[in-house]
Amino acid sequence: MTPEVANHWYPVAMVSGIQAPRKTLLLGQDITLGGTSGALWVKDAQGASLPVVERFGHLWTSPGQPTRDLFTIPEADSAGRQLVDVGSVRVKCSPLRAVENFLDIAHFPFVHTDILGAEPHTEVDRYDVQIRQDVDEVWATKVKFFQPQAAKSAEGGITTEYMYRVPAPTCAVLYKTCPPRPGEWDVITLFVQPLTEEWCEVWPWMALYDDESTMAEMVSFQQLIFMQDRSILENQVPRKLPLDPGMEAPTQADMTSVAYRRWLKKIGYSYGAQLVAA
């Protein structure tokens, strides 16, 4: 494992879900985790302690020496939000494919029909994408899309505005128009634990303004959306995410994906990636 891969923070558990110590995989290697909130620990296969951070309701660790702190989401700290532990879903796909799918808008009418999109409203308008040098993150802004039911709290169709952020190679944060609170952003994240290069555990987490829905309804909504993606993700080829342009022909709607792949290549992130043009 190269330092470019090892020296990142990775989610490995939901803090509220940790009972007895348990084993899992991180980047193809066995790790063991346990403890209680405030005193959580992770050990590698040789029994050596790995660094830990507890944030966003999840336990994070790194098999290497992270060069910077785990990212923050200041918006998620504001009062009155519901912090939603969605739990995890395992998917047989590259962790990078899982992130890329989360960044894609164009599939909404076809995979999340009548929820996040609907025909004939399939066009993705031009939006802004940049690799922000100061923070070394990928950002897409001014993304607008028509949605029949944008969130559990949404009644009827609305044009939703989005911002996408990739603060770490296997994590993505989505900021979206908040139906009950115009002017605020709902925060929806996808934290991906790479089990192997073609198998991952996905931990969605949300910080929403929603006084109407029960916690179970918010969890169900997000699990419904992610499970609609799962069968698609498990059938994508090539299995690993190609970082070089090849047979795939990106369109304007794929600008975020293009920037994400370019950024992965720039930072030398090769785990779950295909480096030969496909």
Next chain:
Amino acid sequence: MILYDYVLSASCYKIRLMASLLGTPLTLKAVNFHPAREHKSPEMLALNPAGTLPVLVDDDLILTDSGEMLRHLTKAHPEWRGEDAQWFDFAQTLNATLGTARLHDILNYPADIDTARRDGVMCLRSLEERLTEQRFNGSGFITGNRPTIADIAVFPNTALAPDGGVSLDPYPSIRLWLRAIRSLLGFIEMPGIHRMHELIAAPDYSS
């Protein structure tokens, strides 16, 4: 009628689907099965001591067996009734095999995954044989030439087999039958079981 429901449960979907096909309104109460294990909460155990989902409440009647729920929903719809007991048993075996493989693969539930998949494949082979015989006899469904609660009981865990790592590619009769059910008026989807986009009228792009 109130259905205590979990969005990813094949058994809960069975009831949502049946109600939708009949046009019977259901009030859904989301239960946080994963990750919060709310089906084992004191409130849910008071309703159903077995701690399973779904639970269907119709006034004073509380049903916890999905086969009984299908019978209850269709009691005024004789066209949906037929030989069902052996198929409810079969649906339970599917749930214990393909359903277990699915929970293992998606939610990391402990299971003997090789056994679950192998026994699931045996179920699919026997269903394929049944449906092929039915086709030879001119019937497209499990018990006759129209769908009954036997089909609805067996449909979800069959259609969701790929979620547990079991392919449906080798079973042409099953695939045709799945397509027939997905084509029914009032059909609703669940994650892993997609709607038939090709049956929806072409969208109007003129405006």
